[in-house]
Amino acid sequence: MAQSQTHWVVVALETFFCPLPDFTLPAPHTCDFRSYERTRPDQIAERIRDADVVIMTILPLTAELLSVGATPRLKMISVIASGTDTVDLAACRARGIVVGNTPHCNVATVSEHIMALYFATRRSILLTSSLTRAGDWVAKGLQQTTMNGPDGRAPKTCREELVGIIGHGAIGRHFESMARSLGMKTIVAGRKGAPAPEGRVPFETVIRESSVLLVCLPRSPETLNLISTAEFHQMKPYGLLINVSRGGIVDENALVSALREGRIAGAGTDVYSQEPAGPASNVLLGADTADLNLVTTPHVAWYSEETFENYGRAARDNIADFVTTSKARHPVY
Numbered sequence: 001m002a003q004s005q006t007h008w009v010v011v012a013l014e015t016f017f018c019p020l021p022d023f024t025l026p027a028p029h030t031c032d033f034r035s036y037e038r039t040r041p042d043q044i045a046e047r048i049r050d051a052d053v054v055i056m057t058i059l060p061l062t063a064e065l066l067s068v069g070a071t072p073r074l075k076m077i078s079v080i081a082s083g084t085d086t087v088d089l090a091a092c093r094a095r096g097i098v099v100g101n102t103p104h105c106n107v108a109t110v111s112e113h114i115m116a117l118y119f120a121t122r123r124s125i126l127l128t129s130s131l132t133r134a135g136d137w138v139a140k141g142l143q144q145t146t147m148n149g150p151d152g153r154a155p156k157t158c159r160e161e162l163v164g165i166i167g168h169g170a171i172g173r174h175f176e177s178m179a180r181s182l183g184m185k186t187i188v189a190g191r192k193g194a195p196a197p198e199g200r201v202p203f204e205t206v207i208r209e210s211s212v213l214l215v216c217l218p219r220s221p222e223t224l225n226l227i228s229t230a231e232f233h234q235m236k237p238y239g240l241l242i243n244v245s246r247g248g249i250v251d252e253n254a255l256v257s258a259l260r261e262g263r264i265a266g267a268g269t270d271v272y273s274q275e276p277a278g279p280a281s282n283v284l285l286g287a288d289t290a291d292l293n294l295v296t297t298p299h300v301a302w303y304s305e306e307t308f309e310n311y312g313r314a315a316r317d318n319i320a321d322f323v324t325t326s327k328a329r330h331p332v333y
Contacts, residue, residue, distance in 0.1 A: 003323055006030065009073065010319065011048050012055040013039040018080045018311040020055070029323045045070055053319055057081050058275075063091040076100070076328070078318045080311050083246060084332050085219050093333065100318035100328025104170045105310035106302035110216075110244055111175040113301035117242050117268030118212060120295045122155050123147065124266065127293050149238040150262030156211060156238065159183035164210030166203075166226070167217025167245060175214065184212075192226060207231050212240045219246035227251065232258035239264045244301045247273040252283050259292045266293035270301040 008031045012020055016037045023033045031053075039047060045065055048054050053076045054061070061077065064070060066088055077087060079101040092099050120126060124147045137143045147155050161184040165172045168188045176186045189206040190196030196203070207213065213235065217223060227241070228251035235241075241264060243250050252273055258264050272282050276298070279285045284296055317329040 003029075003326055005052070005323075008032070008052040008323060009050055010034070010053040010055065011051040012036065013044065013047060013059055014055075014057045014080075017057040018308055018315070020312055020315065023316070025323055026320050048074065052076070053078065053322070055080060055315060055319075056087075058086055061087045063088045066091040066095065066097065068095070076319065076322045078102075078315050078322075078328070079332070080315050082106070083218055085246065089332065098322055098326070098328055099332040100322070100330050101332050102311050102314035102318070103330055105314055106304075106307040107170045107174045109304040109307045110171050110301045111178055113270065113297070114171075114175050114214060114216070114242055114244055115178060117244075117270070117295055117297070118240065121240050121242070121266035121268045121293060122212075124155070124293050126295050127291075130290070149265035151237040151265075153238065157183075161185065161211045162187065162209060163212045163214060164189060164201075164206035166206065166213065166215050168200075169217070171216045171244070172214070175216070204234070207234045209236075211236055211238060212242065215241070215243040215245045215249055217245050217249070219248055223249050225249070225251045227254075229254040229257070232263045235264050237262065237265065241267040241269075243267070243269040243271060245271060247271045247275060247277075256283050256289060256292070256294075259289075259294055266295070268295040268297075270297045270299055272299070275299055 006029050008025065008029065010031045010033050012035045015035050025031050036047060039059060041060060044059060048071055050073055051071065052073050054074065055078045057080045074097055076098045079087060082101055082103050084099060084101055087099060089099060128143055128146050131143065131146060163179050163184050163186045165176055165186060166189045179186055187201045187206055189203045190200035192203040215227060226249050232254055255267055259267060269284065274281055277285055279287060284294065314330060321327060321329040
């Protein structure tokens with residue numbers, strides 16, 4: 001259904017994630033476009049008070065902010081990300097606020113980052129680099145054994161890996177194709193605690209049998225601490241964990257314990273339970289983890305020129321479709 005309104009207040013709260021230069025709407029629609037590079041949580045209410053459309057990425061849009069009293073004109077939220085866990089979707093549904101996201105925009109980039117984390121952990125790149133800089137190679141005469149897993153064996157090659165994929169969305173499928181092209185074998189996990197449908201492998205079997213465990217699924221109440229002590233105790237001693245999903249899906253304390261106790265060989269993560277993360281706020285980044293085969297990157301798996309272009313196009317399409325048809329191009333619901 002076409003919109004009767006033709007002039008819109010569009011507020012972009014976090015353009016440092018994805019700039020939107022020269023933002024316009026299709027004729028006859030016009031807009032007052034207000035762009036903020038960064039917005040603190042305490043600034044959100046004031047900045048979106050008279051907004052018709054809000055563009056955001058990770059800022060929390062709570063039920064209070066989405067109430068009629070706080071945002072009486074709000075009609076649409078365009079999320080520049082796939083995940084929408086910081087938006088109170090129930091409040092949006094109750095009010096009829098349309099929510100659109102930008103799916104599949106970072107699939108290639110994140111998949112390549114996963115592969116980078118895989119090689120960095122399997123080959124102990126950061127650990128051996130830091131030891132070499134510290135003079136350990138000179139002191140010991142060799143560094144090969146630093147790369148051994150807890151089982152005392154040398155690293156596996158791609159052709160020896162069995163990758164267990166937890167989360168078979170666009171990223172999981174794309175990485176699966178990349179992994180197979182390198183000779184890796186792959187299996188896809190069913191839901192934890194439920195029978196596996198055709199084409200999937202029971203969750204518990206994937207945990208036990210995989211040499212590489214990839215976590216790339218959305219965060220929800222059902223997925224919090226999906227991977228914890230029990231799962232690490234079942235993994236292979238040469239197993240790797242790669243997490244590019246959302247913080248909180250992998251129990252961070254349990255992960256550090258598993259690495260320290262030699263339950264698994266290494267881990268790479270791009271996400272944290274609280275972000276931004278630092279040594280004072282996150283156990284994965286503490287000084288006492290420097291001797292572990294743990295590769296940490298600051299939630300940048302999505303970052304590339306291609307992703308910027310895709311995000312910008314998808315966000316513009318969402319809003320253009322909404323003002324002309326009342327529906328987002330990529331609706332969340």
